[in-house]
Amino acid sequence: MADVPYRFERTAEAGSLHERYAELGAGEETDDDVAVAGRVMLTRPQGRLAFATLRDSSGQIQLFATEKVTADFETFSRLSQGDWVGARGRVMRTRKGELSVQVHEWVLLAEARRSFGDKWKGVTDTETRFRQREVDLWANERAGEVLRLRSRVVSVLRRRLEAEGFVEVETPMLHVLAGGALAKPFVTHHNALDTDLYLRIAPELFLKRLVIGGFEKVFEIGRVFRNEGLSPRHNPEFTMLELYQAYADYSDFLVLVEQLVAGLASELLSTTVLTYQGRPLDLTPPWRRATMAELVTEATGEEASVHTPVDELRRRVAAAGVDPDPSWGSGKLLLELYEKTAEPQLWGPVFVTEFPAEVSPLSRRHRDDPDLVERFEAVVAGRELVNAFSELVDPDDQRARFEAQAAAKAAGDDEAMVVDEDYLRALELGLPPTAGLGLGIDRLVMLLADVSNIREVIAFPTLRPER
RNA sequence: GCGCCUCUAGCUCAACGGCAGAGCAACGGACUCUUAAUCCGCAGGUUUCGGGUUCGAAUCCCGAGGGGCGCACCA
Numbered sequence: 001m002a003d004v005p006y007r008f009e010r011t012a013e014a015g016s017l018h019e020r021y022a023e024l025g026a027g028e029e030t031d032d033d034v035a036v037a038g039r040v041m042l043t044r045p046q047g048r049l050a051f052a053t054l055r056d057s058s059g060q061i062q063l064f065a066t067e068k069v070t071a072d073f074e075t076f077s078r079l080s081q082g083d084w085v086g087a088r089g090r091v092m093r094t095r096k097g098e099l100s101v102q103v104h105e106w107v108l109l110a111e112a113r114r115s116f117g118d119k120w121k122g123v124t125d126t127e128t129r130f131r132q133r134e135v136d137l138w139a140n141e142r143a144g145e146v147l148r149l150r151s152r153v154v155s156v157l158r159r160r161l162e163a164e165g166f167v168e169v170e171t172p173m174l175h176v177l178a179g180g181a182l183a184k185p186f187v188t189h190h191n192a193l194d195t196d197l198y199l200r201i202a203p204e205l206f207l208k209r210l211v212i213g214g215f216e217k218v219f220e221i222g223r224v225f226r227n228e229g230l231s232p233r234h235n236p237e238f239t240m241l242e243l244y245q246a247y248a249d250y251s252d253f254l255v256l257v258e259q260l261v262a263g264l265a266s267e268l269l270s271t272t273v274l275t276y277q278g279r280p281l282d283l284t285p286p287w288r289r290a291t292m293a294e295l296v297t298e299a300t301g302e303e304a305s306v307h308t309p310v311d312e313l314r315r316r317v318a319a320a321g322v323d324p325d326p327s328w329g330s331g332k333l334l335l336e337l338y339e340k341t342a343e344p345q346l347w348g349p350v351f352v353t354e355f356p357a358e359v360s361p362l363s364r365r366h367r368d369d370p371d372l373v374e375r376f377e378a379v380v381a382g383r384e385l386v387n388a389f390s391e392l393v394d395p396d397d398q399r400a401r402f403e404a405q406a407a408a409k410a411a412g413d414d415e416a417m418v419v420d421e422d423y424l425r426a427l428e429l430g431l432p433p434t435a436g437l438g439l440g441i442d443r444l445v446m447l448l449a450d451v452s453n454i455r456e457v458i459a460f461p462t463l464r465p466e467r
Numbered sequence: 468g469c470g471c472c473u474c475u476a477g478c479u480c481a482a483c484g485g486c487a488g489a490g491c492a493a494c495g496g497a498c499u500c501u502u503a504a505u506c507c508g509c510a511g512g513u514u515u516c517g518g519g520u521u522c523g524a525a526u527c528c529c530g531a532g533g534g535g536c537g538c539a540c541c542a
């Protein structure tokens with residue numbers, strides 16, 4: 001390995017140089033001495049002259065070296081694509097008009113022993129791109145742009161929520177019981193306690209315990225883990241925003257969601273009218289609101305609701321191509337019907353409201369109909385982006401719902417919940433009326449970045465290990 | 468988990484039953500304003516792996532592995 005320094009005193013970034021010297025004319029040279037650093041993307045040695053394109057995190061700048069003014073010109077002109085260098089010299093613009101740093105002194109900061117792919121086509125092989133993300137990030141500029149957008153999305157979300165008085169908290173990722181969602185958990189083992197622990201599938205129950213503890217407006221942005229298959233829209237670990245607000249109900253969150261998402265789009269993309277994968281997507285509030293029953297009725301042309309006779313619903317579910325389990329009640333049947341008939345046609349943004357109580361074990365019953373709950377999902381670009389509800393506050397009802405879940409689990413549903421006594425004890429201390437929501441950060445970034453594969457928005461997505 | 472597609476040099480790709488090739492990168496050389504610089508030269512391979520068919524296999528068949536997409540599950 002070449003001898004490289006321990007630090008380099010950089011005084012300018014590529015991007016800011018272009019702004020600062022926008023007025024500098026072709027062939028003009030300044031007396032301004034700057035020091036830049038980055039990775040050499042391209043070299044164009046030309047005898048007693050040499051050009052190199054240097055990239056740092058702000059952009060690109062050309063290095064201009066000549067035998068006359070550049071120290072160790074001979075070695076400079078032999079730099080390889082991928083080498084990191086620091087260079088000091090005067091800001092100038094070449095006769096052909098390219099803003100450059102005329103290199104007086106320079107130092108190799110790191111040697112690239114491996115290549116960065118074809119200089120025109122880069123690296124397109126998806127496996128290489130995701131297994132060696134560091135290569136991808138240099139070879140494909142867009143890859144880095146998407147991850148930077150992600151960073152800004154999270155940052156803007158935090159800022160907006162904090163401005164609204166929400167407090168960010170961190171709750172456990174290692175759970176004794178995996179609760180708060182319907183999903184298969186990862187299992188791990190704690191040696192000293194000699195007990196199995198589960199990686200969290202949702203922070204929900206802990207966040208509500210904080211509300212019980214007096215945190216009236218809380219949120220958490222964090223990783224959750226679900227032991228499910230991989231797909232272009234599913235990574236086993238993904239990032240969720242969960243948000244809880246005391247004294248509010250789900251209708252407050254309808255407004256909050258459309259404003260949060262539209263606000264994010266206008267702040268980061270300067271518009272609320274997007275194109276996602278070639279299809280127009282207008283995020284401008286207000287978004288359409290429709291109940292699940294309305295959407296099913298609309299899609300099938302037959303009046304349907306949670307009160308439609310069970311046998312009739314079962315018949316329609318079977319007609320839609322799903323084999324109904326005998327244990328399913330009208331709520332589960334309506335949900336199945338919705339997922340098979342209405343949901344595939346939805347593009348959104350649309351709020352799907354009033355879910356069946358049977359499939360919503362943590363949601364509060366609807367004030368007008370005990371078979372429904374006050375819950376909505378926001379479908380945006382054909383995908384569920386947000387799930388929110390008025391929180392179930394009644395400990396007796398919660399126990400009954402947990403027990404129904406436990407029965408389903410005993411009957412073979414390995415995604416069903418179990419009875420969480422810690423949570424029930426907390427509820428018995430009194431949870432005030434509260435609204436809660438969960439939003440998939442990865443999918444939100446996909447939307448704003450207009451990418452179709454979740455792996456694009458995750459720096460190091462899950463892949464099967466190489467053997 | 469199931470189905471379909473795919474895997475050739477570091478990268479991007481050809482060759483599709485008959486001698487494994489090109490461009491870029493790398494390496495050596497020429498070149499004082501390049502922009503994917505240009506020109507000359509050189510080198511680079513267990514064609515993912517293991518079997519089979521064939522006079523002959525990167526190519527056809529079977530199996531394994533990786534990846535992609537779809538379905539299932541979900542956010």
